Amino acid sequence: MYIAESLPSSAVASGEQGAATSQVSRKQLHTVWGRFALNDCEGNADHQFGRSVNSLFYGDNVTSASPAKLSLLDLFCCAGGAGKGYSQSGFDVVGVDIRPQPRYPFPFVQADALSLDPEFIASFDTVHASPPCQSYSDLAKLNGNADKWPRLIEPVREMLIRSGLPYVIENVEGAPLLNPVTLCGTMFPPLRVLRHRLFEANFAILPPPHKKHPRVHTHDRRKSHFGKTDEWTDYVQVTGGGNCTVAAAREAMGIDWMTKGEINESIPPAYTEYIGWELRRYISFLRLPHACDKALASRAAGILPVLI
Ligand SMILES: C[S@@+](CC[C@H](N)C(=O)[O-])C[C@H]1O[C@@H](n2cnc3c(N)ncnc32)[C@H](O)[C@@H]1O
Numbered sequence: 170m171y172i173a174e175s176l177p178s179s180a181v182a183s184g185e186q187g188a189a190t191s192q193v194s195r196k197q198l199h200t201v202w203g204r205f206a207l208n209d210c211e212g213n214a215d216h217q218f219g220r221s222v223n224s225l226f227y228g229d230n231v232t233s234a235s236p237a238k239l240s241l242l243d244l245f246c247c248a249g250g251a252g253k254g255y256s257q258s259g260f261d262v263v264g265v266d267i268r269p270q271p272r273y274p275f276p277f278v279q280a281d282a283l284s285l286d287p288e289f290i291a292s293f294d295t296v297h298a299s300p301p302c303q304s305y306s307d308l309a310k311l312n313g314n315a316d317k318w319p320r321l322i323e324p325v326r327e328m329l330i331r332s333g334l335p336y337v338i339e340n341v342e343g344a345p346l347l348n349p350v351t352l353c354g355t356m357f358p359p360l361r362v363l364r365h366r367l368f369e370a371n372f373a374i375l376p377p378p379h380k381k382h383p384r385v386h387t388h389d390r391r392k393s394h395f396g397k398t399d400e401w402t403d404y405v406q407v408t409g410g411g412n413c414t415v416a417a418a419r420e421a422m423g424i425d426w427m428t429k430g431e432i433n434e435s436i437p438p439a440y441t442e443y444i445g446w447e448l449r450r451y452i453s454f455l456r457l458p459h460a461c462d463k464a465l466a467s468r469a470a471g472i473l474p475v476l477i
């Protein structure tokens with residue numbers, strides 16, 4: 170397994186079941202890894218939104234060339250909203266965060282994402298990164314204190330491009346992402362959350378159709394619809410301001426293991442599950458014989474917008 174030989178010397182641990190972060194040997198990690206082994210997802214590659222954009226670009230047969238296991242490095246992983254979605258689309262996920270993440274549900278490395286050994290990064294099939302969003306948020310811009318937080322998107326992008334891997338960078342509206350797609354809870358029933366998140370990738374992602382935003386539950390007495398909504402049936406917004414209870418936030422976002430602080434930071438797993446299926450098709454395509462010729466032909470025909 171790729172990870173055996175290439176782990177950095179930083180702490181490696183499983184965050185499973187709230188266990189405290191601890192040092193484990195590479196051998197132990199194999200055990201951890203084995204416990205998280207995912208089922209082969211061959212034959213299950215069509216997500217609920219119908220034929221995917223990567224099927225259209227690369228053909229339907231690419232998944233038959235897909236290896237059973239693909240590995241994904243989940244940078245700035247926090248408690249694993251993004252990681253969980255990739256796992257649901259068949260990736261073996263390893264998370265990296267600068268802070269301990271005792272509830273992260275997959276193998277975990279505590280480290281500065283920008284100081285990782287390039288060989289370690291390159292040992293994965295693909296990388297997702299969710300750098301901190303505070304400096305790009307509307308609130309920080311409004312308060313004029315955006316400079317208080319690091320702006321990591323550009324150095325992260327440079328690092329991911331250097332890796333040569335397919336990558337995804339996720340952030341909030343207003344962040345300097347390149348040609349991002351926006352995902353929203355309305356695209357993924359039964360989610361009931363209004364939460365726009367931007368995704369930059371060096372492969373094609375076609376978002377599901379966006380629906381008109383419904384009325385959102387509120388605890389704010391000043392709102393005209395205060396008292397007329399129900400957090401268990403209406404849409405919610407999950408913010409630090411406390412627009413709904415943590416139990417309702419968990420149900421609305423499809424997350425059942427996080428604290429309120431963690432869920433405020435996270436994205437619904439459904440978003441990255443959707444991207445994960447596209448990513449699998451893309452990686453499978455790259456592994457087909459003559460993939461480059463086919464890609465160049467598609468690009469020449471004007472039907473392949475992004476290709477690494
Ligand atoms: C917005 S959260 C990520 C949320 C996550 N994608 C999810 O869906 O649950 C950003 C995370 O980046 C971590 N972080 C900040 N600076 C970091 C760095 N230099 N290296 C690694 N992690 C870092 C923070 O501790 C925080 O957990």
Ligand SMILES: [Zn+2]
Pocket residue numbers: 353354355363364365379382
């Ligand atoms: Zn929306």
